[in-house]
Amino acid sequence: MKRAAKLLVSLLMTVxxxxxxxxxxxxxxxxxxxxxxxxxxxxxxxxxxxxxHLARTLRWGCLLSGMEQVPFRKLNEASGIGFMMLLVLPFRLGEFARPLLIAQRSSIRRSAAMTSVVLERITDGMFVAALMRVLLMFVPAEVPELRFVKLGANLMFAVFASGLVFLLFALWHQDTAVRLVRATVGRVAPPVADKMADVVDSFVGAMRQLPNRRQMAGFFLFTLIYWGVNGAGVAVLSRAFGESLSLTLFQAYVVNCVLVVGVMIPAAPGMVGTFQAAVKVGLSLFLPASVVNGSGLAYANVLWLCQTVQQVGLGVLLMSAGHLSFRDLAGRLNKVQAQEQDTAAAGTLPSA
Known part of the structure; x- marks a missing residue:
């Protein structure tokens, strides 16, 4: 019933x-x-x-290097297949794909690999939110959609910044952070508090295995390259729709930031609906409604299709080269998620 409810909500959001x-x-x-x-x-x-994809894969390798120097081939397989599974599977099953895949290809524990994914997510969230707030300072204030976009950027930054502050606090004061979780969440849901406390312990243990300064510098460098190339690509594809839609680099980076905020909204697999709506909001900051509701939405759909084809196509190619079965991998991910949910109810965290 819980999964049926989640599926219904995600489909409703898409509609x-x-x-x-x-x-x-x-x-x-x-x-x-x-x-x-x-x-x-x-x-x-x-x-x-x-x-x-290359920048995203290499920066993940930088984070994992504190635990093991994973060969690029294995890292690339786990990254490409993992991001495909994240896109196409329901119930956020794809969140567990990269940690599971890299654990099968190295000596890195799944829980430690999951920590690296959380760090990536926090870094991306804060970077995009901060970048968007800076860029929005140069968008004309009379644009009606601007206040909603600013609100989204502020909420995004607040959520990820709060998560980072708490995790850093846990890194420096682990016992106090665990007691805080049990004293607050434990009053409402003790099993969830036990789960969260174990996650904090696991996260701190993995954080203590962070790579050296050189690798961390590489992680932040690849983060800049990743988002820099991403925004530039958005500008390049807009050229396909003529002068009326050609975006400058500044406009493309704003649209890309709005898109990132939009696709964070839970929806059905493939991000259909939230993707197009986010691009529409981003374009509306610069273009008249007559353009946005015609060629703008055509561009949004082509942008979505290109990203989907690239991500799924690369994942299928790597899966085929590695002689992996989509059904078997999806089944293992389903078991991992079920195990996580069972241990949350029991208040314990299994070894990964």
Missing amino acids: VFSWWAFRETDWNSLMASLRTANYLWVVPYFGFLMLV
Whole structure:
């Protein structure tokens, strides 16, 4: 029942955001834009997407290097397949894919690998939120959507910054952090508090295995490259839809930041609906509604399709090369999530 409820909510979110994104669509303009677009720009955009994958993979390797120097082939397999599973599987099953895959290809424990994923998520959340707040300072204040975008950026920064502050506190005062969790969450849900306390212990243990300064510098460098190339790619693909939609680098980075905030909203696999709605909001900060509701939405759909094809295609290729079965991997991930939920109810954390 719990999974059925989650699926229903995610599908409902997809329907709601899809309706909002396309409710004012100029379908004639959208279809004309799709027919007349210069799809040669898709070729360099796929090049940008591969650079994004490479930067994302190498920076993960920097984080893991404190535990083990994982060969690039194994790291690339775990990264490419993991991000594909994150995109296509429901119930956030894909969150466990990279830790599971890298644990099978190295001596790194799954819990420690999961910690590296959490650190990536916190870093990305804070970086994008901070970047968006800076960029929004240069967007004309009379744009109606601006206040909602600022609110999203502030909420995003607050959530990830709070998580980082607590985890740093736990790193320096582990026992106090555990007691704090038990004293607060434990009053409402003791089993959840036990789970959270064990997660804090596991996280702190993994944090103490962080790589040296050189590798951490590499992690932050690849983070800059990752988001820099990502935003530049958004600008490149916009060229396919003519002068009326061609985004400057500044505009592309704003749109990309808004997109990141948008796809954080839980939705059905594939991010359909939330993706298009977020791109529409981002474009609305710079372009008139007549453009956004026609060629703008055509661009949003092509952008979504390119990212989906690249991510899924690369994952399938790596899975085939590694002689892996999608069904078997999905089944293992399902068992991992079920195990996590069972231990949360029991108040204990299994060894990974």
